[in-house]
Amino acid sequence: MWLKMYILFTIITSLVCYLILKWMKKRRYCTDLKRLDGNTVLITGGNAGIGKETAVALAMRGARVIIACRDVDKAEKAVREIKIRGHNVNVHHMELDLANMCSIRDFCKTFLQREKRLDILINNAAMPSVLDWTEDNFSMCFGVNHLGHFLLTNLLLGHLKASAPSRVVTLTCSNYKYQKLDFQDLNYNLLPFFTYCRSKLANIYFSQELDRMMEGKGVTAYAVHPGYVQSSWTYHYSILFRMLMQVIMFMFFVPCEMGAQTVVYCAVSDEAAKHSGGYFTDCRPATLRSFARDAGVAKKLWEASERLVNLA
Numbered sequence: 001m002w003l004k005m006y007i008l009f010t011i012i013t014s015l016v017c018y019l020i021l022k023w024m025k026k027r028r029y030c031t032d033l034k035r036l037d038g039n040t041v042l043i044t045g046g047n048a049g050i051g052k053e054t055a056v057a058l059a060m061r062g063a064r065v066i067i068a069c070r071d072v073d074k075a076e077k078a079v080r081e082i083k084i085r086g087h088n089v090n091v092h093h094m095e096l097d098l099a100n101m102c103s104i105r106d107f108c109k110t111f112l113q114r115e116k117r118l119d120i121l122i123n124n125a126a127m128p129s130v131l132d133w134t135e136d137n138f139s140m141c142f143g144v145n146h147l148g149h150f151l152l153t154n155l156l157l158g159h160l161k162a163s164a165p166s167r168v169v170t171l172t173c174s175n176y177k178y179q180k181l182d183f184q185d186l187n188y189n190l191l192p193f194f195t196y197c198r199s200k201l202a203n204i205y206f207s208q209e210l211d212r213m214m215e216g217k218g219v220t221a222y223a224v225h226p227g228y229v230q231s232s233w234t235y236h237y238s239i240l241f242r243m244l245m246q247v248i249m250f251m252f253f254v255p256c257e258m259g260a261q262t263v264v265y266c267a268v269s270d271e272a273a274k275h276s277g278g279y280f281t282d283c284r285p286a287t288l289r290s291f292a293r294d295a296g297v298a299k300k301l302w303e304a305s306e307r308l309v310n311l312a
């Protein structure tokens, strides 16, 4: 009797857990099948994770895809894979280290000379929660995730405007809500998780201000939270943490292909274009906390960033 009840209890509990996990992992797919023939797409960090899956999806739609990566070997390997899976030979890589302002400027110089247009820029690359410094003495998360993409986008704006209607999709994270920016210490580098959160909040302000500045110029901007995704970000951490995360990711996180869906949605969909400047997740606009919608802070961050990267 007790054994039967125990077995029944185990079966029911497992079923409930399975259904909860399935529900948690349920995500929407981008259903807009627009072709991108003749369009040029640039994806930072397209050699791994969400960036690589985005590259495959956009290559499938016929775009010329360029992945901008810091590691040439990884980039070459990824290009081969994207070509095969995307059924498109028009896939290329260029060298870019977002942790180095000289590298960004060199990259943009070559890109502007070599490429006639830029229709979609995807600011995807990022460093997870790590405490380190970039070549230019910015905290690693703020320097790569925000300032690197800030400089890159600004140097490529001419091409984006000339190719209008064009789009800039910037990857952020719902963890933005755990921190606020401190303008006395934008390079905050104390608690690893908080440095990441701040850089992802900066991505949101950047996207909003870019949208405001580009109003009427045919360049639209989107900030995307891709969901929690089984990508390769854990390789920056110890083996123990990686093993633990493998289990957690397997149970709760979605595959990279799924993580790329909202990015692709913002890159192609007419529906998304109606909400330019917005924050998106699960292939639809989402609501931000009020402090992350503060246009004054977004403008202040833009101006501070211009000074930091010597753009002004």
Ligand SMILES: NC(=O)c1ccc[n+]([C@@H]2O[C@H](COP(=O)([O-])OP(=O)(O)OC[C@H]3O[C@@H](n4cnc5c(N)ncnc54)[C@H](OP(=O)(O)O)[C@@H]3O)[C@@H](O)[C@H]2O)c1
Pocket (backbone or CB within 6 Å): 044, 045, 046, 047, 048, 049, 050, 051, 068, 069, 070, 071, 074, 096, 097, 098, 099, 100, 123, 124, 125, 126, 127, 144, 171, 172, 173, 174, 225, 226, 227, 228, 229, 230, 231, 232, 233, 234
């Ligand atoms: N995974 C998630 O659960 C999750 C959740 C929310 C938001 N996001 C966001 O989604 C985006 C993609 O993340 P992911 O999960 O796909 O991460 P990932 O698998 O770790 O890929 C990150 C990419 O960024 C590149 N990168 C890092 N530093 C760089 C630098 N200095 N210069 C150029 N490229 C650099 C990496 O290149 P290497 O291979 O050379 O390191 C890699 O290609 C990020 O913006 C992340 O913040 C992810």
